Amino acid sequence: MKNIMLTMEYDGTSYAGWQRQSNAMTIQQEVEEALQDLTGETVPVIGSGRTDSGVHAKGQTANFRTDSSIPPEKFSFALNSRLPRDIRIVCSREVSRDFHARFSATGKKYKYSMIVRPQDTAIGYRYLYHVCVPLDVSAMQEAAGYFKGTHDFASFMAAGSPVRTTVRTVAGVRLDWDDPFLYFMVNGNGFLYHMVRIMAGTLIEVGRGRIDSLSVPEIIQTRDRKMAGPTAPPQGLSLEKVYYEKIFS
């Protein structure tokens, strides 16, 4: 039995997120159905983690076990011919038996993309959040810097999410302004439910002058969701990369 790792992209616009659900189409279900059609096997495809409804991925990872004799690197092409146009397997390869897309992951990188100008865009609006007022990018940059490090990010988690600990380490943050586009990149060892979208929503409030950049450390300290900004909409978010410590092959 082989363990196959997938690296994939998807446009999340038409899906209720990654994770299989009983009443809505999800990316996991599409991939599992394509795999069943290809190999005849009914096996779970384990993702590195969930992505929310409407969130995109450029570097989602997953794995599954198979007895199929299809060469590992051919799965990408064989699955792509069975998948909808907005889901593509970019790479498939055999990895060691103990590789698990979720438990083996050591970190993730997300990107939140905005277009900042009065008029919305016609091109790529599926991947951008439209902010119609000017933003103070330097203030946002200062605020984003406070996210770096190991903190209790309870203020940046959707209320009521069941987790053992709300402590996470943010390894890096970056804001890139490429007029009229603004990109917020963040990577770390793990992210709470809605964490990146609440960070983005908070940075936008800072950019609009509604939250002082200097108050971000205090927002973190209060561990109170109500202190942070709103949850920015899903279409701006993309899971860019999942990190693994070892080469599992």
Added chain:
Amino acid sequence: MKNIMLTMEYDGTSYAGWQRQSNAMTIQQEVEEALQDLTGETVPVIGSGRTDSGVHAKGQTANFRTDSSIPPEKFSFALNSRLPRDIRIVCSREVSRDFHARFSATGKKYKYSMIVRPQDTAIGYRYLYHVCVPLDVSAMQEAAGYFKGTHDFASFMAAGSPVRTTVRTVAGVRLDWDDPFLYFMVNGNGFLYHMVRIMAGTLIEVGRGRIDSLSVPEIIQTRDRKMAGPTAPPQGLSLEKVYYEKIFS
């Protein structure tokens, strides 16, 4: 009577190009209908030029005449609320009486975007041509250099197009490789029918080793469409900018 200039974006995927047609929906028709709905006036909206079916624009320009009392800069917002999601007016302003979006234009800039790797993409595939084999980008860069200057580009025009002259001046060309994306940018005083797409198709043939980069001057010289490469598909093409000599305000 005011003369209003529009700068607009569109995702050309769902349209039979810019120019009004009797049997298919076009961008010009959408804008004219939105304008009629807004002002009650039935006036032509003059574009800087046609774009083909499926071709996009980030900087198409147009103008129209109106007796409406709507402030010129408000047309963008008022029209956007009446236009489909894949057409956006980015800017509207009053210009002098003699401004004509097509005849006043002194040049244009186009971008042809490709993704070069075995697997296609799920993100932004509406705006990319997928090339599944590796390309020799240096050879393409050399070939593209020969397009620069004033030449008779008859080899790079769809056969049978009725034009007075096939001489055009290409002011600049550029190829940007941002793995796995390849962008071909070209600007000049004017372009023949399908010219940029035939240039892109020819460069891809050079990248694949099927046309020698050194033979491009000869391809130009023959004035024979059959000597150049195929017409690259429309979805990779975008009209980026239209140049005007004077400030018309």
